[in-house]
Amino acid sequence: MRKFVGERAKRLITKNTIAPLVTLSNCQTTSTLSSSNYCCNRSHLPRLPSSLNFPLRCYSVMASKGASPPITVESLNPQVLKCEYAVRGEIVSIAQKLQQDLQKNPGSKSFDEILFCNIGNPQALGQKPITFFREVLALCDHPSLLDKRETNSLFSSDSIARALKILDQMPGRATGAYSHSQGIAGLRDTIAAGIEARDGYPSDANDIFLTDGASPGVHMMMQLLIRSENDGILCPIPQYPLYSASIALHGGTLVRYYLDEATGWGLEISELKKQLEASRQKGTTVRALVVINPGNPTGQVLAEENQRQIVEFCKKEGLVLLADEVYQENIYAPDKKFNSFKKVCRSMGFGEKDIPLVSFQSVSKGYHGECGKRGGYMEVTGFNTEIREQFYKLASVNLCSNISGQILASLVMCPPKVGDESYDAYFSERDGILKSLARRAKTLEDAFNRLEGVTCNKAEGAMYLFPRIQLPKKAIKAAEEANRAPDAFYAIRLLNSTGVVVVPGTGFGQVPGTWHFRCTILPQEDKIPAIVSRLTDFHKKFMNEFRD
Amino acid sequence: MRKFVGERAKRLITKNTIAPLVTLSNCQTTSTLSSSNYCCNRSHLPRLPSSLNFPLRCYSVMASKGASPPITVESLNPQVLKCEYAVRGEIVSIAQKLQQDLQKNPGSKSFDEILFCNIGNPQALGQKPITFFREVLALCDHPSLLDKRETNSLFSSDSIARALKILDQMPGRATGAYSHSQGIAGLRDTIAAGIEARDGYPSDANDIFLTDGASPGVHMMMQLLIRSENDGILCPIPQYPLYSASIALHGGTLVRYYLDEATGWGLEISELKKQLEASRQKGTTVRALVVINPGNPTGQVLAEENQRQIVEFCKKEGLVLLADEVYQENIYAPDKKFNSFKKVCRSMGFGEKDIPLVSFQSVSKGYHGECGKRGGYMEVTGFNTEIREQFYKLASVNLCSNISGQILASLVMCPPKVGDESYDAYFSERDGILKSLARRAKTLEDAFNRLEGVTCNKAEGAMYLFPRIQLPKKAIKAAEEANRAPDAFYAIRLLNSTGVVVVPGTGFGQVPGTWHFRCTILPQEDKIPAIVSRLTDFHKKFMNEFRD
Incomplete structure (x- = not known):
């Protein structure tokens, strides 16, 4: 090791293109290089697990004259810099921070959980997957289950049949193989x-x-x-x-x-x-x-x-x-x-x-x-x-x-059909979810429409409401002072007061001078009343604070 | 319906921006529009399942004067046109065609299967997945299995423990939820x-x-x-x-x-x-x-x-x-x-x-x-x-x-560790695959090196051999006449003679004037002797045909 270091260092010095290579304590005998100018301070090195004791050498390589300029954010592709994606933007970072705070100090906020209504992500909010789908996936991923006696009592007959059909369609009967492009x-x-x-x-x-x-x-x-x-x-x-x-x-x-x-x-x-x-x-x-x-x-x-x-x-x-x-x-x-x-x-x-x-x-x-x-x-x-x-x-x-x-x-x-063993369960899961979503959409839509200065179109479909808020001039001014779009100002206030994460309309685009936010209809039904009452309370307070 | 059609047609004619709308047989009474010039021939329409009998109307909409030019390949993003990806290029299309031929007419070729050595896709060639990995995946995707008595006999205790740990780490314990970006x-x-x-x-x-x-x-x-x-x-x-x-x-x-x-x-x-x-x-x-x-x-x-x-x-x-x-x-x-x-x-x-x-x-x-x-x-x-x-x-x-x-x-x-229930099985599966891959690499490397005009470096790692072929001038000329790179000419000949799919070196780049191909080491071990003998026979014949 020392031989290598010494030889390398000499070569590098001769070439005079990079600064001399310097060794740390375990190879300090390398004679030509003991200038402290070149020596790295070990405290700048990455933290090492205390159990490890690797021979460390510290290379100090100076940039060559014609070296590419350092990678800075300004030097990245401007198309990337221009791109925005509000659904996971600043408000989500704040929400994640709040969630960490709540985990560390339960009871430290006026709410006990963050409700992520920013994104159409039903299963994160407690929706259960469709049983038939998951039976088929499990059998395809672990097909040796298909050879086991117990499988007939654990899985529906049509999920077994479907898995067998799908496996037959795959190269090598393997979910682990690349497919046709x-x-x-x-x-x-x-x-x-x-x-x-x-x-x-x-x-x-x-x-x-x-x-x-x-x-x-x-x-x-x-x-x-x-x-x-x-x-x-x-x-x-x-x-x-x-x-x-x-x-x-x-x-x-x-x-x-x-x-x-x-x-x-x-x-x-x-x-x-x-x-x-x-x-x-x-x-x-x-x-x-x-x-x-x-x-x-x-x-x-x-x-x-x-x-x-x-x-x-x-x-x-x-x-x-x-x-x-x-x-x-x-x-x-x-x-x-x-x-x-x-x-x-x-x-x-x-x-x-x-x-x-x-x-x-x-x-x-x-x-x-x-x-x-x-x-x-x-x-x-x-x-x-x-x-x-x-x-x-x-x-x-x-x-x-x-x-x-x-x-x-x-x-x-191509879900289960009438007559398939899974059909009744499948239909009831599907129907239960869709009916519940329709109820949640209606409850939230009504709640938004009851708020002062808020109008909300019906969710005929999809997973979101996009209410419009008439923000008082005072609120718009306060937002300006906080260097935020008025709807972002409102949404961040809402989050900090209620734990409900919505996305400001700015992220989706809106007629200039109008303000909205997007709220999913996905929290489980037992959470909806609390959301409505928190939203309502927050909105009243907000309007009382900023009413012109 | 007819009312709508008539009104729409009138409006469109008045505006004179698009050609009149014409109805098919089921609404031929629409009076103003019965010019055969405008009438669509039903045979040009997409094939309809015979059980369907939808009311069909045929719209003939002329392009507006300032319309965008039609989408042609020349009008696509030139960066896309420039991009090449040989691993799934022409040779794979030929192979897929041969495979279809074989399925339709088994025994119609001198080989009975296509061996896809073009891509590192082990499970497509019969490699079995690691049992522990698939146990964990199946349990995570269908977690209700974790509540069943039978699961203890079907799954290893450490796969159950790992699945439980992973489920606890996921929002909603759901593999169906979006995660952190x-x-x-x-x-x-x-x-x-x-x-x-x-x-x-x-x-x-x-x-x-x-x-x-x-x-x-x-x-x-x-x-x-x-x-x-x-x-x-x-x-x-x-x-x-x-x-x-x-x-x-x-x-x-x-x-x-x-x-x-x-x-x-x-x-x-x-x-x-x-x-x-x-x-x-x-x-x-x-x-x-x-x-x-x-x-x-x-x-x-x-x-x-x-x-x-x-x-x-x-x-x-x-x-x-x-x-x-x-x-x-x-x-x-x-x-x-x-x-x-x-x-x-x-x-x-x-x-x-x-x-x-x-x-x-x-x-x-x-x-x-x-x-x-x-x-x-x-x-x-x-x-x-x-x-x-x-x-x-x-x-x-x-x-x-x-x-x-x-x-x-x-x-x-983070695979199973010594002491885990799965460890022995895991180790033996892993070791079996790696040792077999090493043997296959060696056998194929030796086989390539025995061929006239072929030299092949060792596969120290990865999944491929990249032998170099000294192609006779006559072969290069024949390739030129066939409008192909010499190594593509060789690879397509090899495919058509043996069913073995390799990728011409041209697709990876090579020192100009040298020719190679990439061959994976992935066919299952029992297939290797046949591959070697077919390759060897093919190469001999090829050289006999083209030797300068």
């Missing part, structure tokens, strides 16, 4: 059959790309479509900030179209036209229209007639239609129905050659809320073979999406 | 402890970012570091093509440094310097150095002394060190040992402030080969708080990596 062919067949049953129109397994949730699919589309900041993507405002983040990351331009709060977050074609034209006049090539149906954060469910208009608009304007349909199972208004854009296109007679359409689906949403599994798919239609080869290549660079997520996506699109 | 804190603690045990130096759970395999981590780093084509990343040649693909996707410049085949794919600092300087002279800002250790596709394991030189080089030149360490468990040469770059840095006295270092790990590799689970992590050290906030933001935009992958990453870094 688009996902396991047999699972894509099942999903395509599910889409066909949903829509009444054919679906092709070759059009399905399984993804780790909807987000990677959205990123893939942005990556394909955006060439420079001259390329624009029409997005609803308010929007789920994945879209603005992904457009920023890929260097494109967000072209806003505003949903009309007064008509229940209506999507007006005249507004689409206006924004498209304005954007074109600025020299932007608009490449795609994002529609989120049911809406996030706005909760509206589009009428079929409205969807036809949107399809016509895209066809006429040469836009790719990016249809975020991840909340397709979450419909609470009895008079509303989800129609996929693919179904609407096909019902208008538009086929494969007429309109490029991507439908995003996710296992994170729906009644099952399997967010942590990161499963989903895109159904990609209306693109020619050459373009599809590029999709395939991009999917291949990441090898494949995770197999548990792939399996879940197939289960979600 | 970096991954579940408790799992990160376990991983950090595993790194500490491996290296003998501290590791901080806050430095761990759990990822869906190593690839998304690499993409994240490229996204952060690359601002334009003026930013370069030093990559080994031959390299795993994820790197070239990711650099192309993010619009940067690949700065090649060549590994020295003659010294067992040695990584020479002089070569790094030469390429760095040449690149700087062209005006490229080189931001990072990628090192793959153990090497892919080259299989070498770096000596600690060499790693120290690399660390010094990065320090001196101001480069981020991107250490691909996904094969750290796959070491076959008895005289070789894996040293993490973090350990090497710390042993040199370099701490948090001295060198930005990212270590990538994956559950896809190692002895366990859990590719389909898409789990992994990056350990990120040496970046300041502001930069780390950008890492966190990027991780947040994708919410979190999949929880099964997260759990597996923690199991891989």
Whole structure:
């Protein structure tokens, strides 16, 4: 060791390109180098477990003259710096800090837990997974259970049958093997059959790309479509900030179209036209229209007639239609129905050659809320073979999406059927969740509407309410002084007083001068009354403090 | 319906912006529109299941004057078009086609199965997963098993204990919940402890970012570091093509440094310097150095002394060190040992402030080969708080990596220990796989070295051999005529003759004028003799056909 150090040091000194290498106490005999200038102070070294006693040498290497400039935040990709993602922004950091405080000092706050209403994450708030789905996953991951006698009493017969079918579809019968880049062919067949049953129109397994949730699919589309900041993507405002983040990351331009709060977050074609034209006049090539149906954060469910208009608009304007349909199972208004854009296109007679359409689906949403599994798919239609080869290549660079997520996506699109052993339990779990979500949505909506200066549209679908708050001028001034957006000021106050985490409307976009926040409808039902009373008390106090 | 159609049609005609809407047979009475010019032929419509009889209308919408140009492959992001990924390129498409042929007409080829030696995918080739890992996964996904009496006889006591511990670490005890953007804190603690045990130096759970395999981590780093084509990343040649693909996707410049085949794919600092300087002279800002250790596709394991030189080089030149360490468990040469770059840095006295270092790990590799689970992590050290906030933001935009992958990453870094009920089984499974891989590597290496004009370095680690073929001029000419790279010509011939899928060296990069292919060592041991004899026969025939 010493020999090496000495030789190396001499070589380095001779070359005179880096500062001499210096040894710590265990090799201080290296004669030429005992200048304290070069010597590292061991206290600057990383803490070492006391049980360890490794020979430590300290290298002091000076930067070369032409060295790359040090990595600073300013030297990072400006597209990354520009990107924002409010759903996990500052308010969540504050909430995490509060949660740690509560764990350390229980009883130190006026509330005993943090309620994360910032994100659609049902199972984190106590929702139980669908039993059938988890039986199949467990059997696929640990197939030797299928050889055991006890398994018949522990698992339903249809979960066993489904697991066997899925295992047969996988290379090596292994959930641990990479699949085809688009996902396991047999699972894509099942999903395509599910889409066909949903829509009444054919679906092709070759059009399905399984993804780790909807987000990677959205990123893939942005990556394909955006060439420079001259390329624009029409997005609803308010929007789920994945879209603005992904457009920023890929260097494109967000072209806003505003949903009309007064008509229940209506999507007006005249507004689409206006924004498209304005954007074109600025020299932007608009490449795609994002529609989120049911809406996030706005909760509206589009009428079929409205969807036809949107399809016509895209066809006429040469836009790719990016249809975020991840909340397709979450419909609470009895008079509303989800129609996929693919179904609407096909019902208008538009086929494969007429309109490029991507439908995003996710296992994170729906009644099952399997967010942590990161499963989903895109159904990609209306693109020619050459373009599809590029999709395939991009999917291949990441090898494949995770197999548990792939399996879940197939289960979600083809759940137990009448007559299957699991059906009754499945139906009751599903129905119980959806009915409860509808009740929670109504209770919270009513509660918001009772607050002074607050109006809240109905959550017809999805998982959120997006109430509007008329903030007093005094509150807006106080926010300004605190260097925060007024809705962020309100949301942080709410969090600190009640432990309820909501996301300020600023993070989703809103008509300038209006203020909102997004609140999920996901806390378990027994927590709702306490949330309502805390919210109400907080709001009264807030208004009393700031009323003009 | 007819009323709607009529009104809509009139409105559209009045506006004169889109061509009139035409109805099919079921609404042909709409009077103003019965020109056959506008009428769609139903045969152009998508095939409908015969059981369906939906009211179909056919919209014929003409593009608006200012419409966006149609989406063609030429109009996609040129960075996507530039990106290449050979591991799943043309040769895999040919292989998939052959496999389908074999399924349809068994016995129609001179081989009875396709052997996918193109990709490190052990479980697809019959490797069994580690029992303990799968027990824990199944229990975490279906925790109601933990309440059942039968579970004690079906699962080991330590898998039950581990599952209970992991469930306690998760929000809602749910594998279906999104986690912290970096991954579940408790799992990160376990991983950090595993790194500490491996290296003998501290590791901080806050430095761990759990990822869906190593690839998304690499993409994240490229996204952060690359601002334009003026930013370069030093990559080994031959390299795993994820790197070239990711650099192309993010619009940067690949700065090649060549590994020295003659010294067992040695990584020479002089070569790094030469390429760095040449690149700087062209005006490229080189931001990072990628090192793959153990090497892919080259299989070498770096000596600690060499790693120290690399660390010094990065320090001196101001480069981020991107250490691909996904094969750290796959070491076959008895005289070789894996040293993490973090350990090497710390042993040199370099701490948090001295060198930005990212270590990538994956559950896809190692002895366990859990590719389909898409789990992994990056350990990120040496970046300041502001930069780390950008890492966190990027991780947040994708919410979190999949929880099964997260759990597996923690199991891989903290497997059963002596005294645990599972230990003996675990050790024997692990040892069995690693010893078998070493035997397979040796057998294939010897077989390659016996072929005329082929030389093959030892696979000291990882999962691949990368033999060099001296192709006769005649073969090179024949390849040229077939419009293929000579090594692709060879590999496709090999595939068509033997069913063995290898990846041409062109896909990884190689010294110009040399030809190679990558072959995994993963087919199960009972298949190796047949592979060797088929390869040998093929090669003889090939050389006989083309010998100059």
